[in-house]
Amino acid sequence: MQGLSCGTSNIVGVRFAIYPMADNFVEIIKGALEEVDTSKVWMQTDDVTTCVRGRSEHVFDVAKAIFIHAAKTGTHVVFSGTFSIGCPGDSEGDTYMSENDERLNEEKSQQESVEAASHFALYPMDNPNYMQVIADQCAVAQEHGTFTKGVHYASRLDGDANKVFHTLETAFVNASKTKERAHVTMTAHISANSPSKKDNAS
Amino acid sequence: MQGLSCGTSNIVGVRFAIYPMADNFVEIIKGALEEVDTSKVWMQTDDVTTCVRGRSEHVFDVAKAIFIHAAKTGTHVVFSGTFSIGCPGDSEGDTYMSENDERLNEEKSQQESVEAASHFALYPMDNPNYMQVIADQCAVAQEHGTFTKGVHYASRLDGDANKVFHTLETAFVNASKTKERAHVTMTAHISANSPSKKDNAS
Ligand SMILES: [Ca+2]
Numbered sequence: 001m002q003g004l005s006c007g008t009s010n011i012v013g014v015r016f017a018i019y020p021m022a023d024n025f026v027e028i029i030k031g032a033l034e035e036v037d038t039s040k041v042w043m044q045t046d047d048v049t050t051c052v053r054g055r056s057e058h059v060f061d062v063a064k065a066i067f068i069h070a071a072k073t074g075t076h077v078v079f080s081g082t083f084s085i086g087c088p089g090d091s092e093g094d095t096y097m098s099e100n101d102e103r104l105n106e107e108k109s110q111q112e113s114v115e116a117a118s119h120f121a122l123y124p125m126d127n128p129n130y131m132q133v134i135a136d137q138c139a140v141a142q143e144h145g146t147f148t149k150g151v152h153y154a155s156r157l158d159g160d161a162n163k164v165f166h167t168l169e170t171a172f173v174n175a176s177k178t179k180e181r182a183h184v185t186m187t188a189h190i191s192a193n194s195p196s197k198k199d200n201a202s
Numbered sequence: 203m204q205g206l207s208c209g210t211s212n213i214v215g216v217r218f219a220i221y222p223m224a225d226n227f228v229e230i231i232k233g234a235l236e237e238v239d240t241s242k243v244w245m246q247t248d249d250v251t252t253c254v255r256g257r258s259e260h261v262f263d264v265a266k267a268i269f270i271h272a273a274k275t276g277t278h279v280v281f282s283g284t285f286s287i288g289c290p291g292d293s294e295g296d297t298y299m300s301e302n303d304e305r306l307n308e309e310k311s312q313q314e315s316v317e318a319a320s321h322f323a324l325y326p327m328d329n330p331n332y333m334q335v336i337a338d339q340c341a342v343a344q345e346h347g348t349f350t351k352g353v354h355y356a357s358r359l360d361g362d363a364n365k366v367f368h369t370l371e372t373a374f375v376n377a378s379k380t381k382e383r384a385h386v387t388m389t390a391h392i393s394a395n396s397p398s399k400k401d402n403a404s
Contacts, residue, residue: 015321015354015355017280019221019223019280020223021223021225022223022225023224025223025278026397044354046353046401047319047393047399047401048319048321048391048401049321051353051355053354076227078219080221082323082355084355087333092354117249118250119217119250123327123387125325126332127328151248151253152215152246152253152255153215153217153253153286153289153387156250185323185325185355189219189250189251189282191249194250195228196249197249199250
C-alpha cells in the first residue's frame with residue numbers, strides 16, 4: 001500500500017499480471033499456476049493484478065516460473081509488473097521472510113527454453129544519485145549478454161527467459177544495496193511468442 | 203532512454219501496451235488504432251511496447267482513446283504502461299511540443315461508456331518528500347470519486363474509463379509540479395471486461 005509509513009523489513013514484492021493473448025487466457029494462467037510452487041511466498045490476486053511478497057529469491061523464482069509455464073504453451077504471453085523493496089507499508093507477509101533460500105521452481109524453469117524480450121526500468125527512490133544507479137545496472141546487463149539497447153524510458157533485454165529474469169533480479173538486488181534501507185522499484189514488461197517482428201537490433 | 207543525461211524540455215511520454223485477451227488481439231489493437239488520431243504525438247511501436255511522446259494532454263488523450271476503443275469491443279483488455287516527465291534523455295519528439303492544446307480524441311472517447319479498474323503508482327524521483335506527494339494525489343483521487351483503496355505498492359481506482367484517466371492525468375500533472383523540473387513516473391494497469399469478480403470494495 002502506498003502511504004506515509006514505510007516498514008523496516010527488507011521484504012520484496014511484485015505486483016504483476018500475466019497476459020496471454022488468447023481466448024483461453026484463463027486456462028493458460030490457471031495451467032501455469034498449477035505448475036508453480038508458491039508455498040514460500042505471500043500471494044494475493046484480484047481482478048486487476050496479483051501481488052507476491054517474500055524473500056527476494058522466492059519472489060523472482062515464482063514470477064519467472066509463472067511466466068515461463070504460461071509462455072511455453074506457445075501463446076503470445078506478456079508479464080507486466082513492478083518489483084518493489086523498501087516500503088512494504090505494513091507487515092503482511094513478513095512471516096515468509098523466515099523461509100530458507102532454496103528456490104522451489106528453479107529446476108523446472110531451467111528445463112524450459114522460452115525466448116523473451118523485455119523492457120525494464122529501475123526507479124531508486126529518494127536518491128540524488130539514481131541515474132548512476134541505473135547506468136551501473138545497465139552495465140551489469142551488458143556483462144550478462146542480455147542487454148540489447150536503451151529505448152525511451154527503459155532498457156531492452158533479449159534472450160532466454162531464465163537469463164532475462166537473472167539480469168532483472170541482479171539489477172534489482174544490486175540497486176537495492178546502493179543505499180541504507182533503499183526503496184527501489186523496477187518495472188518490467190516481458191514478452192514471449194509475439195507475432196511482431198523482433199526489434200532487437202542493438 | 204535511461205541514461206546519465208536528462209533533457210530540459212517538459213515533454214511527457216508513456217511506454218505502454220494494450221493487451222486484449224483474445225485470439226484476435228491483433229485485429230482489436232489495429233481496430234482501436236484506426237479510430238485514434240495520433241497526429242499530435244510522436245509514436246513508435248516495437249514488439250514489446252509502444253512509446254507515445256508529446257504534450258501531456260495529447261499523450262493522455264491518445265493513451266485513453268486507444269484503451270477505450272479496444273475495450274469497447276467487450277473483450278477483456280488491459281492497458282499497462284508507465285508515464286514519464288522530466289527525463290526525456292534526448293530531444294526526439296520535441297517538435298510536437300508546439301502543438302496547441304485541443305485534444306483530438308476527447309469527444310469520441312467521451313461517447314463511450316467503459317467500466318475500468320486500475321492499479322496505479324506514482325514515483326516522484328529524487329524527492330525526499332515523495333511519500334507526501336503520493337498521499338496528496340491519492341487524496342485528489344478520493345475527491346474525484348474514483349479512489350477505491352490502497353493495495354500493496356499501488357492505489358486502486360474504479361469507474362468510467364474517462365473518469366479513471368482524468369484522475370490519472372491529474373495526479374501525474376500535479377506530482378510533476380511539486381518540484382522544479384521534476385522527474386516523475388507513474389505506472390498504471392487499467393483493466394476492462396475482466397471475467398474475474400471485481401475487488402472494488404473500499
Ligand atoms: Ca476470438
